[in-house]
Amino acid sequence: MTSTPAEEPANNATVVDMTKRLPHPPEPAAAPAPAFTAPRDDEAPLIPEWIKSREGRRAARRQMQRQAHNTGRRWVRRQKTERGHHAQIGRGVIRVHSWVVGVEGVHAHAAKHHAHMATKDARATARQARFTVVGRDKARAVAMKHQEEAQHAVAAHKKARREVSRGRMVRGVVAYGLPAAADAAAFVEAGWLGGIGALATLGGLALIGRKPLRAERWDPERRSIGDGDSMNDTMLNDAFRRAGIIAKDAVLTVVHPCGYGRGAWQATVDLPDTTVTAAMKRTEELAGQLGVETVQVSLSRAGRANRLHIWVSTTVPFTGDPVRGPLLGMDKPMSLWGRVPIGPTLRGDAYTVSLIERSGLVGGEPGAGKSASGNNILLAAALDPHCILCLADGKGGGDLEPFEPLCDQYEGExxxxxxxxxxGDVIVDMKLRYALLKSLGKRKVTEALCREYPLLRLKLLWVDELMFFTTDEEWGRKITARLRNIVSRGRAAGIITFCATQKPGSDVVATSLRDLLSIRWALRCTTPQASDTILGQGAASAGFNAKDIEASMRGAGWLYSEGSAPEMVLAYYYSDDEVTDLIERAYRYRAAAGTLPTAAPTLTDRLRAAGGDGVVLAVLLEEYTVGDGADWLPTSVLLKALADAGQLVTDRRLGDLVVRSDEDKVKRPWEGARVAGYSRQLVADTAEKWLADR
Structure with a gap:
């Protein structure tokens, strides 16, 4: 049985083809837009009933008060910036005044210069024509022409000046006269209410000055900290490139962003393809690019060889009032076994040093503040009742004189x-200290030994104006040799040596002595070479140059004591009255501790304390003082005195100990006979030499 076409399923092609043949239905007509009608009351926005209540109105008032408060705070903060009203008024005044002055002055100045040059030429040609013999008529004609030109130039200058005065007067009346007249009239008519007119004038000035002057006066790409700008990443990159520290296409990696605090801008960056040491050598160039003085810039290592900490002060540091020393606030004795306060650094940190087993050198030009700087160490030592003071003043002035009552030894002449x-006495004391340490089985003085044995107390040897002593023709080399002996050997024995001088060059302080002084303090110097003689060769080229210290920074200097680089430090300042008060306090401390200096031991006391042949020499010297005293004694008398004192010394041993010249061996009359003997001066000189050589 075959299916009819209606019963057969249609394939897709047939369906599609059928749809193509079907006509499309007509599109419905667009509905007309409804007319706008106002919303009914029931369609109005919903407003909570709580808003209409007392609590709602109170909340609204609080919200308005907060908004007004925040607006006021923003306005107050704005006044501190360049967008503040007072800054706008100031800029408006500047711009109005610039408009009143105008630009005609440039033309007047040019006309003045032209008139001056024309008059000068006219006088020269007239003088030449007056003394010309050949071609006088031609020279006179040239002179007349130059004279006419000069007259026209002078007339043009006068005209330009009149135009400048007229223009400034007209603009001045408009800019100053009209507002002043309006304000005065308002004040006359309305009294104090007329001050509203003055407010309107100020408002007009603020409107004129609403735009900052920065974009008008300066190129934004060339701004710097010296122009009052804030330090930022762009500024640092530009400054480092122009200073030649990094390449033109290099970029600094900012580790800690730029920030402001304690009067300085600070940042930490990583340097590309260079090191901190290389950057510090170009501190002066970097300061120039930042628009500040060299002393305002401090560069330091920040934990890595290429990580740099930048510190830039907005003002020249150390130029304000002197910083009060912390010793004034101490209510108990000082201890040199701790750290001694010296002064603040550029960054405001308190700098302290340890003097144990150290020695120091303070140098700088006259007036740089060496005496004030040295007072920090001297006063700290004075306030330690267990520290022995030994001072010498090469100036012979009064800087060290107040300390004399506290000194065991003092040379102020x-x-x-x-x-x-x-x-020589210090060397003898040093040898006695080492003898005691050897007997105790110790290698160096410690705080415990210092407290237990008075002989091992710390001793400060301070030499002011060393140059006077070391440049003496007769004693200079001898003094240098003894100082070198003390500095090289005395530190373990508790002897601290400090020298102060103006320029410690090799002609003043021998290199062999200068290199032993571990603490270096370079105050203001006249040349980089003088700075290097204090801090060491190459310090100035590395950025530590005492020549860059300003004259107003008295008492400031590069101090090298600990670490790998010197630090700029300002010494604490103590006035004369404060020094006197501290010394009186130190005197009371020493009196309570029983360490006030006593009379200096005699030569015989020192000889007996040394023992050995020193006792023999002491007995000999005492024998000369028996009775009326004698300048010469026979050998037999001296041998008998030694025997009575328990010293069995033969004639030969005595001759070996006290060496006589041929002149000293000449016999002299004694009790009716001529006998050999020894002079008192020879024995005394032998005793001094024996003590010095021990």
Missing amino acids: ADPEAFFDLL
Whole structure:
């Protein structure tokens, strides 16, 4: 049975073909837009009933008050910026005044210069024509022409000046006269209410000055900290490139972003393809690019060889009032076994040093503040009742004189021979200290030994104006040798040596002595070479140049004591009255501790304390003082005195100990006979030499 076409399923092609043949139904017509009608009351926005209540109105008032408060705070903060009203008024005044002055002055100045040059030429040609013999008529014609040109130039200058005055007067009346007249009239008519007119004038000035002057006066790409700008990443990259620290296409990696605090801008960056040491050598160039002085820039290592910490002060540091020293606020004795306060650094940190087993050198030009700087160490030592003071003043002035009552040894007459003897006493004391340490089985003085044995107390040897002593023709080399002996050997024995001088060059302080002084303090110097003689060769080229210290920064200097680089430090300042008060306090501390200086031990006391042949020499010297005293004694008398004192010394041993010249061996009359003997001066000189050589 065959199916009919109606019963056969139609394939897709057939269906598609049929749809193509069917006509499309007509599209419905667009409905007309409804006319706009106002919403009915029931369709209005919903407003909570709570808003209409007392609490709602109160909340709305609080919200308005908060908004007004925040608006006021924003207005107050804005006044501190360049967008503040007072800044806008100031800029408006500047712009109005610039408009009143105008630009005609440039033309007047040019006309003045032209008139001056024309008059000068006219006078020269007239003088030449007056003394010309050949061609006088031609020279006179040239002179007349130059004279006419000069007259026209002078007339043009006068005209330009009149135009400048007229223009400025007209603009001045418009800019100053009209507002002043309007304000005055308002004040006359309305009294104090007329001040509203003055407010309107100020408002007009603020409107004129609403745009900052920065875009008008300066190129934004060339701004710097010296122009009052904030330090930012762009500024640092430009400054480092122009200073030649990094390449033109290099970029700094900012580790800690730029920030402001304690009067300075700070940032930490990583340097590309260079090191901190290389960057510090170009500190002066970097300061120039930042628009500040060299002393305002401080560069330091920040934990890595290429990580740089940048510190830029907005003002020249250390130029304000002197910083009060912390010793004034102490209510108990000082201890040199701790750290000694020296002064603040550029970044405001308190700088302290340890003097144990150290020695120091303070140098700088006259007036740089060496005396004030040295007071920090001297006063700290004075306030330690267990510290022995030994001071020498090469100036012979009064800087060290207030400390004399506290000194066991003091040389204030600037006498090289007396200073040489003082150093000899220090050397004797040093040898006695080492003898005691050896007997105790110790290698160096400690705080415990210092407290237990008075002989091992710390001793400060301070030499002011060392140059006077070391440049003496007769005693200079001898003094240098003894100082070198003390500095090289005395630190373990508790002897601290400090020298102060103006320029410690090799002609003043021998290199062998200068290199032993571990603490270096370079105050203001006249040349980089003088700075290097204090801090060490190459310090100035590395960025530590005491020549860059400003004259107003008295008492400031590069201090090298600990770490790998010097630090700029301002010494604490103590006035004369404060120094006197601290010394009186130190005197009371020493009196309570029983360490006030006593009379200096005699030569015989020192000889007996040394023991050995020193006792023999002491007995000999005492024998000369028996009775009326004698300048010469026979050998037999001296041998008998030694035997009575328990010293069995033969004639030969005595001759070996006290060496006589041929002149000293000449016999002299004694009790009716001529006998050999020894002079008192020879024995005394032998005793001094024996003590010095121990």
